[in-house]
Amino acid sequence: MPLMSVRYKKQLEMRGxxxxxxxxxxxxxxxxxxxxxxxxxxxxxxxxxxxxDQTIDLVVHLGIDSKQADQALRGSFAMPKGIGKSKKVIAFxxxxxxxxxxxxxxxxxGVDELVDKIMKGWLDFDVAIAHPxxxxxxxxxxxxxxxxxxxxxxxxxxxTVDVATAVREFAAGKAxxxxxAGGNIxxxxxxxxxxxxxxxxxxxxxxxxxxxxxxxxxxxxxxxRICLAGTMTPSVTVESE
Numbered sequence: 001m002p003l004m005s006v007r008y009k010k011q012l013e014m015r016g017x018x019x020x021x022x023x024x025x026x027x028x029x030x031x032x033x034x035x036x037x038x039x040x041x042x043x044x045x046x047x048x049x050x051x052x053d054q055t056i057d058l059v060v061h062l063g064i065d066s067k068q069a070d071q072a073l074r075g076s077f078a079m080p081k082g083i084g085k086s087k088k089v090i091a092f093x094x095x096x097x098x099x100x101x102x103x104x105x106x107x108x109x110g111v112d113e114l115v116d117k118i119m120k121g122w123l124d125f126d127v128a129i130a131h132p133x134x135x136x137x138x139x140x141x142x143x144x145x146x147x148x149x150x151x152x153x154x155x156x157x158x159x160t161v162d163v164a165t166a167v168r169e170f171a172a173g174k175a176x177x178x179x180x181a182g183g184n185i186x187x188x189x190x191x192x193x194x195x196x197x198x199x200x201x202x203x204x205x206x207x208x209x210x211x212x213x214x215x216x217x218x219x220x221x222x223x224x225r226i227c228l229a230g231t232m233t234p235s236v237t238v239e240s241e
Contacts, residue, residue, distance in 0.1 A: 008234070011037050015234055024203060027228050027238040028196050031056060034233040035192035053084070054192040054230035058203055060210055061225040062183045064218050071215040073185065074178035076157040076170075080205050081198040083173040084191035090114065092130035092138045092152065093163050100164035101129070105171035111137055118144060127170045128152050130159050149176075183224075185210070192230055203228075 004012075011034045022030060035054045064071040090108040091101035098109040107125060108114055111134045118141055128145060130138050130152035138152060145151035152158040156176045160166045177187045189202040207226070214222050229235035 007037055007232070011233055015236060018234070019237060021237045021239045023239050024200060025196065027236045028199050028203075030236045031228045031230055031233060032192055032196065032199075034236075035230040037233075052231070054232055055083075055085070055188050056190050056192060056194070056199060057229055057231075058187055058189045058206060059227045059229070059235070060185045060207070060223060061227075062179065062185065062210075062218075063221045063224050064179065064183045064215060066179055066181050066183050068217065070217050072179060073210075073213060073215070074153075074155045074176075075213070076174055076176045077187065077206055077209055078169050078172070078174040079189060079202040081190065081194065081202050083175060083188045083202075084194065085173050085188070087126035087171055087173060088124065089127045089129060089167050089171045090125045091163050091167055092128065092134050094134070097131055097163045101167045104164040104167040106167045115141060123148065123150070125150070127176075128158060129163055129166045129170065131163050132159055132161060135159060189228075 014034060014037065015030065035056075062073070064073070066072065088107050089105060091098065091106040092111055092114060093101055093109060094111050101109045106129070108117075115137055123144075128138075128150050132154075135152070142151055154160075156178075157166060157174075158170070158176075175187050177185050179185050187206060189206065190199045194202075207223075210223070223240050226238040226240050227235040228238055
C-alpha cells in the first residue's frame with residue numbers, strides 16, 4: 001500500500017465518506033477547502049514550498065461501451081469561464097490563414113518547414129491546429145504526434161477551415177476530452193482560486209454538453225458517477241441528477 005502524506009491523510013479525514021454524493025455547490029466548496037490544506041510536517045532547513053493554485057478536474061463515468069466505435073466520445077469544449085491556463089498553439093496553414101493564426105496567438109505557423117521541424121524532434125507546444133487542405137502533409141506526423149495526443153483531428157476540433165478561431169480558443173484554454181477504456185471522461189474545469197460560481201458555471205455547461213452528445217446506441221443509465229478533485233486532493237462525489 002502506498003504511503004500517504006500528512007496532508008493527504010488530513011484531507012481524507014476532512015472529506016469523509018468517499019461514496020457520499022454531495023450537491024454540486026457543496027462538492028465545489030469541499031474540494032476548494034481540501035485544496036487549502038497544507039502539510040504540517042517540517043523538513044528541517046528545506047526551502048519553503050511555493051503555494052500551488054491547484055487545477056480542479058471533473059471526472060464523469062458514463063454508461064457507454066468504449067469498445068463500440070459509435071459510443072466513443074471525443075471532442076473539445078471551451079469552458080464559459082476558461083480554465084485558468086493558456087496553451088502554446090501551432091497552426092499548420094499558409095497564406096492568409098497563417099497570418100490570421102499568428103494574430104490569434106499561434107507561436108508557430110507554416111506547413112513544410114513546420115512539419116520538418118517537428119520531424120526533427122521539436123515538440124514545445126500543447127496543441128496543433130491544421131487546415132484541412134494541408135492534412136496530406138501533416139499526416140506523416142501521425143507516429144510523432146499521435147502518442148502525445150497532439151495530432152490534429154476533426155473530432156477534437158483541431159482540423160478546421162477557421163484556423164484563427166480555433167487557435168484563439170485553444171490558446172485561451174479550450175480543453176480536449178475523450179473517454180478512456182473504462183468509459184470515463186476527464187477534463188479540467190478551472191482552478192481552486194476560481195470563485196464557486198465560476199466553477200459551477202463551467203461544470204454545469206460541460207455536463208449539459210455531455211448529455212447533448214449521448215450516443216443513440218447507449219442504453220441504461222448514461223451518467224453513472226461524477227467526481228471532482230484537485231491536483232493534490234482526494235476526489236469528492238457529486239450528485240448526478
